[in-house]
Structures are given as C-alpha cells and as structure tokens.
Amino acid sequence: MPLSLHHIVIDAHDLPALARFWSQVLDWRILSERPREVVIGPSETAPVGICFMPVPDRKTTKNRLHLDLTPSAEDREAEIARVLALGATRVDVGQSGTESWTVLADPEGNEFCVIRAKTTLIA
Numbered sequence: 673m674p675l676s677l678h679h680i681v682i683d684a685h686d687l688p689a690l691a692r693f694w695s696q697v698l699d700w701r702i703l704s705e706r707p708r709e710v711v712i713g714p715s716e717t718a719p720v721g722i723c724f725m726p727v728p729d730r731k732t733t734k735n736r737l738h739l740d741l742t743p744s745a746e747d748r749e750a751e752i753a754r755v756l757a758l759g760a761t762r763v764d765v766g767q768s769g770t771e772s773w774t775v776l777a778d779p780e781g782n783e784f785c786v787i788r789a790k791t792t793l794i795a
Contacts, residue, residue, distance in 0.1 A: 686780070
C-alpha cells in the first residue's frame with residue numbers, strides 16, 4: 673500500500689498565531705491545540721491538515737517548499753487583498769512581473785503563492 677499524505681508541517685515561532693492566520697486564509701478550523709503542536713484542517717475527518725510545530729528561532733531564508741493556493745477566477749484579487757489584510761505581505765523572490773501567480777508570505781515569513789485559478793474544460 674502506498675503512503676498517504678497526512679499533514680504538512682510548518683515550523684512556527686508562535687504556533688497559535690500562525691495557526692489562526694492559516695485557518696482564516698483557508699477557512700479551516702483549529703482541530704487540536706497543544707503546547708508543542710497545533711493542527712488545522714477543513715474537518716476532523718479530512719485526509720490532510722497542516723500541523724504547526726515550535727522552533728525557537730525565526731525564519732531566515734527562503735522556503736524549500738511552499739504552498740500554491742487557488743482562488744476562483746473572479747475572486748483572485750479580492751482574495752489577495754483579504755489575505756494581505758489578515759497579515760500576509762508581498763514578497764519579491766525574483767519575479768519578472770508577468771507571472772500567473774503572486775508571491776506572499778505569512779506573518780512569520782513563510783512564502784506561498786496565490787496562483788491563477790484553474791479553468792474548467794466543458795466537453
């Protein structure tokens with residue numbers, strides 16, 4: 673049997689604050705909150721969630737892995753504005769300005785992208 677993805681783990685300096693940020697961004701819930709682990713997900717039965725684990729230091733370099741988030745086509749700019757209002761910041765990682773994605777960072781500096789919405793093909 674192949675392995676299944678269970679959690680994406682994000683190191684965090686302030687677990688509760690970062691978990692709240694991401695739960696608001698994704699419209700997920702905080703599923704468990706312990707001193708050394710906070711887990712968020714869409715529901716208790718969801719196959720994948722995000723787990724926040726403590727680290728003593730703050731992030732200092734570019735992520736080796738990041739999340740790509742997809743809004744609906746008509747809501748992309750509104751979603752970027754909403755996420756910025758929640759505490760995200762715009763990040764320059766060498767974009768040319770013609771990309772189909774926008775690079776942002778969460779309050780602890782972890783980069784993620786809001787990409788162009790997928791278009792559905794109608795047969």
